[in-house]
Amino acid sequence: MTDHDDVRARILDAAEKLFYERGIQAVGMDRLRTAAGVSLKRLYATFPAKQDLVTAYLHRRDTRWRADLATYVDAHTPRDAPAPEAATARIRAVFDWLAAWFATPDYRGCAFLNAHGELGAVSPDIARAARAHKQALRSYLTDLVRPLGHPHPAQLAAQLALLIDGALTDAAVSGDPSAATTARTAVETLLAAPRPIPHP
Amino acid sequence: MTDHDDVRARILDAAEKLFYERGIQAVGMDRLRTAAGVSLKRLYATFPAKQDLVTAYLHRRDTRWRADLATYVDAHTPRDAPAPEAATARIRAVFDWLAAWFATPDYRGCAFLNAHGELGAVSPDIARAARAHKQALRSYLTDLVRPLGHPHPAQLAAQLALLIDGALTDAAVSGDPSAATTARTAVETLLAAPRPIPHP
DNA sequence: TATCGTAGAGAACGATCGTTCTCCCCGGAA
């Protein structure tokens, strides 16, 4: 039971590392088995097919990614500030977190956008996982934006989502982490402009 | 004009259609041969390896995509307007063009981002092609922005590039073409702001 | 007409993939 869970975690760790850094189709089950240090029989007993492993990989990465983001944002929320300014700080924290991620040496873009670009047209499961991840991010952003008192929080959140996805892909393609600060500068303008919430 | 050029164009047409709508690794040389109506011998005489066909596909799509965009933008440039207003209209035209593209039934995202997500980690040629395409788009945007008299045209162009890439991917993943209008709304805000606001 | 070069159709080849099967070892129950 603990044994089974430990094996499952080791497999998922190897899958996440390899799928993310090389792509899904580029890594075979044998390489995966070697990286996880598990026999093929155990591998297929845990995940009956590669597709199951791929969806499990995407699912775990989705929950962990969003939990990490929320943790960082919560840790960078000022405790003694009015709601709108706290919200602004939380939104800024999102892009600070992205900037730190982009500077990671093994950053290779958004796992869900990569998986969608690679197999979204062929595998409905992968397309659905990517859509769900982006939808969850967008609803989180809407929650972040709401305390601002903006007239159209969903609209502003959608704009933030565009900047985030643009920064994710630009940083991956160009290899330049500055996409995060570019996005952050644009966010400052968006937050300051339509319905001005004064900020020092 | 010659037979050879006609065959080459037919192969590239089939490759562009299939690679774009299914992904690169998902379409084999045999399916490609059938779609192009060409013998395998001719196919390999024209493109000695699949990799050559992939890079040729990306190269032709890059030039054609940017030419189509520039044509649309030029066609929607007011003739009797001062330079800054004309530049604003041209920037808006970019997003109108995107909106029309996203509404196409067979829209499947940016071919270069898809190719990069699929094979960018494994094939330096594909990674280079995607980087070159995005760089060319960014320098085009910089040219569009310059007549505005903005203090940092490259910075503003980078922000536009983020919104464009975000809209490209969001429209592809969600299947909702409204990403273009969301991006356009954000662009209006960015253009209306007096200048970018830096924050420590 | 006879010959030659070329191109089409598709079989063949080797590599690799996902998946299954075989063989062997070893620890615990009798």
Next chain:
DNA sequence: TTCCGGGGAGAACGATCGTTCTCTACGATA
């Protein structure tokens, strides 16, 4: 000790891939 069952290592299998090769048909030329 003997037997048994389960797990590990990896060979085997069938499918598919990119690429090459064979065989045949045909049109131009002498």
